[in-house]
Every structure is written in structure tokens, then in C-alpha cells.
Amino acid sequence: MPTPQDFFDIDIRVGTVLSAERFERAVKPAIRLEIDFGPELGIKRSSAQLTTHYTPEALVGRQVVAVTNIGTRNIAGFISEVLVLGAMPQPTEVVLLGTSHPVANGVRIG
Numbered sequence: 001m002p003t004p005q006d007f008f009d010i011d012i013r014v015g016t017v018l019s020a021e022r023f024e025r026a027v028k029p030a031i032r033l034e035i036d037f038g039p040e041l042g043i044k045r046s047s048a049q050l051t052t053h054y055t056p057e058a059l060v061g062r063q064v065v066a067v068t069n070i071g072t073r074n075i076a077g078f079i080s081e082v083l084v085l086g087a088m089p090q091p092t093e094v095v096l097l098g099t100s101h102p103v104a105n106g107v108r109i110g
Contacts, residue, residue, distance in 0.1 A: 011069035012085070012109035013037055014099060015044070020056035023047055025076035028092075031056050032078060033064075038106025041068060044081040052093045065097040065109055 015035040023030040029051040066082040073080045086094035
């Protein structure tokens with residue numbers, strides 16, 4: 001069973017999507033994102049399966065919540081550096097988690 005410390009070891013932060021585009025090479029429908037996590041972490045990339053509810057254009061400028069310290073993953077030649085978090089009401093449906101008010105890029109969730 002995970003401990004509270006296990007949770008606190010996961011680095012979850014808020015960032016703002018700078019760019020987004022459909023990821024045609026991904027096996028499952030996805031969008032490639034560049035996300036600004038502020039001066040400490042900088043800009044990170046992610047491949048996210050968000051196509052049910054979001055278009056690339058609607059994601060640019062939006063703040064998202066992501067896990068930033070779980071390593072990289074190669075997805076169809078694209079290096080995904082962070083895991084964008086969302087609720088999954090259905091296996092192929094993701095609804096993004098976010099903040100109720102804008103916060104600075106890089107703010108920790110905890």
C-alpha cells in the first residue's frame with residue numbers, strides 16, 4: 001500500500017500549454033503539447049490522449065496539471081517528458097484536471 005511519503009515524492013505541478021498539435025503518428029489519438037512549467041523546470045513536452053473533449057487550438061493558453069518527475073517515454077518517436085493528469089470517465093475519454101484560479105507556472109500540487 002502506498003504511503004503518504006510515496007505521494008509527496010511525486011512532483012505534480014501546474015503549467016501553461018504553449019503549443020498543441022495533433023499527433024498523427026501515435027497509435028491512439030493524441031495531441032502533442034509543449035507546456036511551460038516556469039523558471040525552475042522550463043518547457044516540457046507531452047503526448048496526451050485528449051482528443052475526445054479538446055482540440056489543439058482550445059488547449060493553447062490553458063493551464064494543466066502534470067506529473068513532472070516520472071521520466072520520459074518514447075511515443076512514436078516523440079519524447080514525452082511529463083504526464084498530464086485528467087479524470088477518465090471512460091477508458092478512451094480524458095477530462096483535464098486544473099485549478100479554479102490561474103496560478104504561476106511551476107506551482108506544486110500537494
